[in-house]
Amino acid sequence: LHTIPLRYGEVTDITADIRLTLYDAGHVLGSAMAHLHIGNGLHNIVYTGDFKFGKTRLLNKANTEFPRVDTLIMESTYGGVVQPPREQAEKELIEVIKKTIERRGKVLIPALSVGRAQEVMVVIANAMQSNALPEVPVYIEGMINEVTAIHTAYPELLSRELREKIYSGENPFTYKAFKILEGKTARAELVESDEPCIIIATSGMLTGGPAVEYFRLMAPDPKNSLIFVSYQVEGTLGRKVRDGLREIHLVVGDRLEIVKVNMEVHAIEGFSGHSDHRQLLAFLANITPKPKRVILNHGEPSAIEALAKSIVRKLQGKVLPANVEIYTPKVLDSLALVI
Known part of the structure; x- marks a missing residue:
C-alpha cells in the first residue's frame, strides 16, 4: 500500500x-x-x-x-x-440489560465492529465494576476482537480516562467477564443454556455475521432482549425488526425458516x-x-x-x-x- x-x-x-x-x-x-x-x-x-x-x-x-x-x-x-445525552443512553442500556438478567434471559447486542462495540464493552465493564450490573458472562464474536486489539495497541488515541486505565494495567477491554468466541459450534449450546449472559456480535444491522444466527436462536424466547445501539438502514433486517416486524423468514442451509420474534426489542439512541x-x-x-x-x-x-x-x-x-x-x-x- x-x-x-x-x-x-x-x-x-x-x-x-x-x-x-x-x-x-x-x-x-x-x-x-x-x-x-x-x-x-x-x-x-x-x-x-x-x-x-x-x-x-x-x-x-x-x-x-x-x-x-x-x-x-x-x-x-x-x-x-x-440525540439523547450519552449518560442517558448508557443508563437505558444498563437498565435493559439488568432487567433481562433478572428474569434469567439473554441479551443480544448487534454491534458495528469498529467503535460501537468497544464503546459498549467499556460501558458494560464499568457498570459491572461499579455493581450497576451483576457480573455475568459477556460473549464477543465476529471481527470485534481483532478491532479491539487495535484500540489497545494505540492507547494514545483514546480518551484520557481510558488511556490512563490501560497504562495503569486496568484495561477494560480485557475485563474478566469478557469471553471471546471463535467458530460456530458454541452458539446453540450457549443460547440453550440456563445462564443469563450478554452477547455482542457483528453485524450491527443484522445484515450478516454471527449476530443473525444468535437472533434466529434467541428471538422466540420472551425472556431475551435484542438491543440496537446503532442506526438501522432502511431495508436491513435490523430495521425491519426495530420497526416491529414479528415474523421473519430466514434461509437456514437449504430451507426457509419462519422465526417468531417474541424477545423484547429495544433501540437505544445516543451512541452515535x-x-x-x-x-x-x-x-x-x-x-x-x-x-x-x-x-x-x-x-x-x-x-x-x-x-x-x-x-x-x-x-x-x-x-x-x-x-x-x-x-x-x-x-x-x-x-x-x-x-
Whole structure:
C-alpha cells in the first residue's frame, strides 16, 4: 500500500504549495479532520469528515483549534436531529440489560465492529465494576476482537480516562467477564443454556455475521432482549425488526425458516459517532479562528437545510461573523472559492 501514516498535528507537504495537517475528529479510532494550507497563507480549508463534538467513554471530542480557517466544509448527518445525552443512553442500556438478567434471559447486542462495540464493552465493564450490573458472562464474536486489539495497541488515541486505565494495567477491554468466541459450534449450546449472559456480535444491522444466527436462536424466547445501539438502514433486517416486524423468514442451509420474534426489542439512541444538531452548532461556536464561509455536506437535504437555518438564526452575527457565508451545495454542484 502506498500509505504514509501521519500523527495528529504533523504538518506534511502533499504538493509544492499545499500542506496537510490532521486533527482528531472523535468519530472512530484514528479519525481525522483535514486542514489544508494552500499557498503561502493564501487560503486555509478545514474538511471535517465524520466527527463527534462530544466526549465519549472511548474517545475525546473533536478538535476545534486550528492555525487558520477561511473555509470550513462540515458534515451534517444529524442536522435537525437531537440525540439523547450519552449518560442517558448508557443508563437505558444498563437498565435493559439488568432487567433481562433478572428474569434469567439473554441479551443480544448487534454491534458495528469498529467503535460501537468497544464503546459498549467499556460501558458494560464499568457498570459491572461499579455493581450497576451483576457480573455475568459477556460473549464477543465476529471481527470485534481483532478491532479491539487495535484500540489497545494505540492507547494514545483514546480518551484520557481510558488511556490512563490501560497504562495503569486496568484495561477494560480485557475485563474478566469478557469471553471471546471463535467458530460456530458454541452458539446453540450457549443460547440453550440456563445462564443469563450478554452477547455482542457483528453485524450491527443484522445484515450478516454471527449476530443473525444468535437472533434466529434467541428471538422466540420472551425472556431475551435484542438491543440496537446503532442506526438501522432502511431495508436491513435490523430495521425491519426495530420497526416491529414479528415474523421473519430466514434461509437456514437449504430451507426457509419462519422465526417468531417474541424477545423484547429495544433501540437505544445516543451512541452515535456523529455529532447531533446541538453538537454541530456547538462545534461552530467553539471553533477558532472563525471561518469566513461554511459549506454543509454529508447529510440528507432536509438535515442540511435545518442546520443551515439554525446557523443563520442562532450563530450568525453572534459567535460567527455577521458576514459569514453559508453554502448548501447539491450533488455535482461546484463552488469557486474567491480568495
